[in-house]
Amino acid sequence: MNPLADVLGLPEGTLTRVIARLRNRGETVATAESLTAGLLSAVLTSVPGASKAVRGGLVVYATDLKWGLAGVDPVLLREHGAVHPDVAVQLATGARDRCGANWGLGLTGVAGPDPQDGVRPGTVHIGIAGTGLDVATITFPGDRHAVRAAAVRVAVDLLLEHLGAP
Template structure:
């Protein structure tokens, strides 16, 4: 983790701590990398509740509570799935906030979504929103950038 990434994570954790709030993740695209990044910084245990790695489509429904009909009709890479992943993480892990990530890391499209397509859902106290973007680079670069973007957007939501 670079110094800038460490500072980004530390800032998110500090905001959560100052608000008396917690976070949990439900990750498909990043397969647990966001949870790993959050717990790289000392003191994370005060605010990080846990996370779900739901790489397989059916596990998005079974473990995170994503609507199976939504997955069947539009696939796993869509904004509504990210929203429901976030809500599922929040509910299943009993956290103040849930963050859900889905997308196509590449090199091939997934569910009709081009490589680099990323949807990040946030569910918190009176907040439910999704940030969608298109990221460049190979599979590893897309996943790393998705984590950075998720942390930046989450930090902005926390104020």
Template structure:
């Protein structure tokens, strides 16, 4: 599994950057990367789009998609990743949406998370079913997003 330090080192070596649009993690992904010395060379920024309408306003997620399927949907994660990449001018964009719990949201159970990645020739979404309480799910979602990006950097 790829951690924050490894991502920062790999992105620095490659001369590439990353940005994120985060819903359930509310900035935890960017904050975790920023803890690594040298992160300023690769972390472009992030969008905290916790409120559903901000997914459209800030990250460019299709409003019809949100109205039809809700915020917890694989295509929302894909559009969040693309929006982060585009709006922050990064090589790679990560998008996270899901349910940290304790209650279901948009018909999705706690622990349902979608991680999106958008980059050069790459647009993928990973569906996750994460166990645990709110903090555990949020932390695991960040680790999963790092792993997803790491897989495409090797």
């Protein structure tokens, strides 16, 4: 039983499978989180043995930290704002590279209640950087807590999908 996973609505055993797959492959993951402000890292590290698979994470809630810590292109941020699919991919790449991991996850979005830079609440972009780059763009209903929880669930599922069969 994992109380944090339960609160976020993650199916039983999902986090254990993620950590086990990373460990079995001898690989690691790191995060760069804006929207979720470290919630994904907290969930991943709630699993016993996670220290062998989770390198760390960057909480880049402020826009200047997205380029300063995670290495997101400041021109991209200026032209498109912080909530953009390319920002999510660059966050993922920055997390992977700066934390020395095999995989990076980057999350950006608008939890609400108000729009940000013309982007409506519930819009989430999740980037993943591993052997290649990918991004998922999803719109979630609900309040800010529901949006953040849904973003974590999708990020975990995206990583599990990219890790493939055990």
